[in-house]
Amino acid sequence: MKKHNFSAGPSILPQEVIKKAAEAVLNFNESGLSLIEISHRSAPFVAVMDKARNLALELMGLENKGYSAIFLQGGASLQFLMIPYNLLKVDGKAAYLDTGTWSSAAIKESKYVGNTEVIASSKDKGYNYIPKNYNIPTDADYFHCTSNNTIYGTQIKEFPTTNIPVVCDMSSDIFSRAIDFSQFDLIYAGAQKNMGPAGTTLVVVKDELLGKTGRTIPSMLDYQIQIAKESMYNTPSVFAVYTSMLTLEWLKNFGGVAAIEKINNAKAKLIYDEIDSNPNFIGYAAQEDRSFMNVTFNLADDTKKDQFDALWKAAGIEGLKGHRSVGGYRASIYNALPLESVQVLVDVMKQL
Amino acid sequence: MKKHNFSAGPSILPQEVIKKAAEAVLNFNESGLSLIEISHRSAPFVAVMDKARNLALELMGLENKGYSAIFLQGGASLQFLMIPYNLLKVDGKAAYLDTGTWSSAAIKESKYVGNTEVIASSKDKGYNYIPKNYNIPTDADYFHCTSNNTIYGTQIKEFPTTNIPVVCDMSSDIFSRAIDFSQFDLIYAGAQKNMGPAGTTLVVVKDELLGKTGRTIPSMLDYQIQIAKESMYNTPSVFAVYTSMLTLEWLKNFGGVAAIEKINNAKAKLIYDEIDSNPNFIGYAAQEDRSFMNVTFNLADDTKKDQFDALWKAAGIEGLKGHRSVGGYRASIYNALPLESVQVLVDVMKQL
Numbered sequence: 001m002k003k004h005n006f007s008a009g010p011s012i013l014p015q016e017v018i019k020k021a022a023e024a025v026l027n028f029n030e031s032g033l034s035l036i037e038i039s040h041r042s043a044p045f046v047a048v049m050d051k052a053r054n055l056a057l058e059l060m061g062l063e064n065k066g067y068s069a070i071f072l073q074g075g076a077s078l079q080f081l082m083i084p085y086n087l088l089k090v091d092g093k094a095a096y097l098d099t100g101t102w103s104s105a106a107i108k109e110s111k112y113v114g115n116t117e118v119i120a121s122s123k124d125k126g127y128n129y130i131p132k133n134y135n136i137p138t139d140a141d142y143f144h145c146t147s148n149n150t151i152y153g154t155q156i157k158e159f160p161t162t163n164i165p166v167v168c169d170m171s172s173d174i175f176s177r178a179i180d181f182s183q184f185d186l187i188y189a190g191a192q193k194n195m196g197p198a199g200t201t202l203v204v205v206k207d208e209l210l211g212k213t214g215r216t217i218p219s220m221l222d223y224q225i226q227i228a229k230e231s232m233y234n235t236p237s238v239f240a241v242y243t244s245m246l247t248l249e250w251l252k253n254f255g256g257v258a259a260i261e262k263i264n265n266a267k268a269k270l271i272y273d274e275i276d277s278n279p280n281f282i283g284y285a286a287q288e289d290r291s292f293m294n295v296t297f298n299l300a301d302d303t304k305k306d307q308f309d310a311l312w313k314a315a316g317i318e319g320l321k322g323h324r325s326v327g328g329y330r331a332s333i334y335n336a337l338p339l340e341s342v343q344v345l346v347d348v349m350k351q352l
Numbered sequence: 353m354k355k356h357n358f359s360a361g362p363s364i365l366p367q368e369v370i371k372k373a374a375e376a377v378l379n380f381n382e383s384g385l386s387l388i389e390i391s392h393r394s395a396p397f398v399a400v401m402d403k404a405r406n407l408a409l410e411l412m413g414l415e416n417k418g419y420s421a422i423f424l425q426g427g428a429s430l431q432f433l434m435i436p437y438n439l440l441k442v443d444g445k446a447a448y449l450d451t452g453t454w455s456s457a458a459i460k461e462s463k464y465v466g467n468t469e470v471i472a473s474s475k476d477k478g479y480n481y482i483p484k485n486y487n488i489p490t491d492a493d494y495f496h497c498t499s500n501n502t503i504y505g506t507q508i509k510e511f512p513t514t515n516i517p518v519v520c521d522m523s524s525d526i527f528s529r530a531i532d533f534s535q536f537d538l539i540y541a542g543a544q545k546n547m548g549p550a551g552t553t554l555v556v557v558k559d560e561l562l563g564k565t566g567r568t569i570p571s572m573l574d575y576q577i578q579i580a581k582e583s584m585y586n587t588p589s590v591f592a593v594y595t596s597m598l599t600l601e602w603l604k605n606f607g608g609v610a611a612i613e614k615i616n617n618a619k620a621k622l623i624y625d626e627i628d629s630n631p632n633f634i635g636y637a638a639q640e641d642r643s644f645m646n647v648t649f650n651l652a653d654d655t656k657k658d659q660f661d662a663l664w665k666a667a668g669i670e671g672l673k674g675h676r677s678v679g680g681y682r683a684s685i686y687n688a689l690p691l692e693s694v695q696v697l698v699d700v701m702k703q704l
Binding site: 001002005007008010012013019023026031032033034037039040073074075078112192198200218219221233234235236237238240318319 | 353354355357359360361362363364365370371373374375377378383384385386388389390391392425426427428429430432433457460461464542544548549550551552568570571572573585586587588589590591592595670671
């Protein structure tokens with residue numbers, strides 16, 4: 001039976017990417033050797049890394065605009081630490097928007113490094129909305145926000161304008177919509193949603209931002225070292241970078257973020273329309289802040305749980321269980337999930 | 353033509369491991385989904401992580417001896433930082449043995465964290481030997497050494513006895529020889545030589561060693577957090593952990609480290625005998641400190657370079673070029689490299 005993979009991450013990737021990745025594990029570029037047993041400093045792999053970095057910039061429209069793209073290890077969680085190390089001045093402060101679990105984790109690590117101010121939070125309502133009309137202090141070294149909140153199913157639709165650098169964790173909605181990426185000074189994302197398999201993290205940063213904290217930074221955590229070494233300060237996560245390159249290539253051939261956004265909008269409309277019109281379901285997130293990547297909802301009547309679970313499992317649907325901290329259901333509808341899979345889920349919802 | 357892969361890392365893996373890894377990318381455990389698109393918190397992947405951790409302890413004979421095994425990201429290079437963060441007391445000191453590039457990099461990061469003493473070094477002779485008869489200060493928090501030096505082709509044959517904790521970077525010879533692993537308090541290794549693909553790092557640490565520095569540690573760099581979360585504090589490097597599990601399983605079925613050591617000894621003897629008896633070649637490392645993983649050598653007459661290079665390339669040999677900092681040649685003969693490949697190289701050497 002065909003599977004419909006609504007996993008929140010690691011999550012569905014394009015079938016052609018998966019096939020090419022498996023082929024490269026067996027025989028990379030017809031070399032007779034596996035992708036995973038060649039030197040990361042060999043010309044063919046250096047070309048992969050360069051292509052992945054360039055595609056990331058190209059898809060964001062950030063080529064030749066003073067940004068560098070690097071692929072690191074440690075997930076967004078290590079970025080939570082690297083960002084203040086690299087951007088928070090010794091006597092400065094950082095301003096954070098708290099929109100959920102991942103923002104909170106980022107705030108915790110920033111506090112480890114230096115003075116950190118939480119300027120707004122939606123914790124009061126279980127993070128089911130995005131705070132608005134907050135003031136960003138003009139004397140902070142940077143403003144940090146999380147563009148999409150996987151757990152709660154909320155998403156920032158309009159980013160604040162400010163004169164200080166804007167840092168954004170886009171782990172769960174990067175490359176999903178056409179926005180002006182140049183409004184950000186640093187964008188980062190764990191690969192395992194819209195970009196590739198777990199094991200690598202993309203960081204796109206404006207070069208002029210770096211080297212200004214007055215802080216000594218450990219080598220592995222220093223963006224300037226990682227940029228100077230072109231993501232090869234130490235052995236990179238070869239398979240994850242290669243597969244990310246394949247996914248970025250797939251997206252480019254698809255027409256880029258503007259083309260995928262149209263499909264993403266159609267998928268989101270299909271499922272949210274069903275949630276709003278079907279009395280069996282209640283959306284978790286505030287309507288205007290609904291995520292177009294992670295759709296969170298609950299049953300109006302919990303006694304129908306077994307019946308609903310049996311229905312979607314019978315339809316080949318996987319990964320629909322909500323995060324343990326929210327409960328209910330979560331349909332993650334990332335770039336690679338076809339509209340057809342959302343239709344299967346909506347048909348199941350109609351059956352309840 | 354059959355390839356003989358002497359790469360220094362990422363390096364050759366068992367063919368059956370590569371085949372199984374590629375299969376899992378297409379269809380993991382007959383689930384109809386790829387290994388790289390399922391949740392890392394799903395039961396099948398949690399089982400993979402647990403198995404990898406248990407196999408690592410089992411192959412070292414460290415089960416039920418107070419050690420924890422975790423798979424992290426960031427390579428040995430991030431461990432260079434994590435080790436002093438977790439083991440170096442605020443007012444304490446660390447003692448390091450300097451045997452080359454990787455030791456030096458570890459020393460640099462330790463100095464960032466706290467008081468660090470280099471107790472012996474072989475830098476005076478281009479790191480071509482292992483220092484001996486040095487004193488390990490009894491008041492240091494730990495002693496750090498690198499068991500095998502990939503670049504210079506040296507290897508510690510006998511580890512010093514001391515009353516302070518011993519920390520060892522075994523990135524390039526882990527699981528290659530039967531030693532008493534319980535003489536170490538912390539062992540770490542990037543996967544990409546004897547264990548698996550690049551992208552994950554094994555850390556095996558005695559639990560009682562941790563939580564004693566008086567230091568606040570960033571979450572991602574805290575071994576106690578990583579152990580408590582069973583290597584799932586954040587999304588792990590799924591493919592690299594799975595493939596490492598397959599390699600450890602392969603090694604166990606092979607008979608474990610004692611069985612592979614016999615083959616490794618035979619491979620090393622074959623090539624070192626040729627270096628010693630063939631006047632065309634000069635070994636780089638001091639005889640008693642020769643690595644059984646990375647065999648470094650030079651031509652006696654550099655004018656024969658083109659002739660020798662043409663010969664080994666024609667034989668299907670890959671990855672024989674020495675590291676840029678040493679020059680000459682380096683034959684990496686890790687666990688998965690068959691004796692047959694060493695024989696092909698030796699036959700080529702005889703032809704010169």
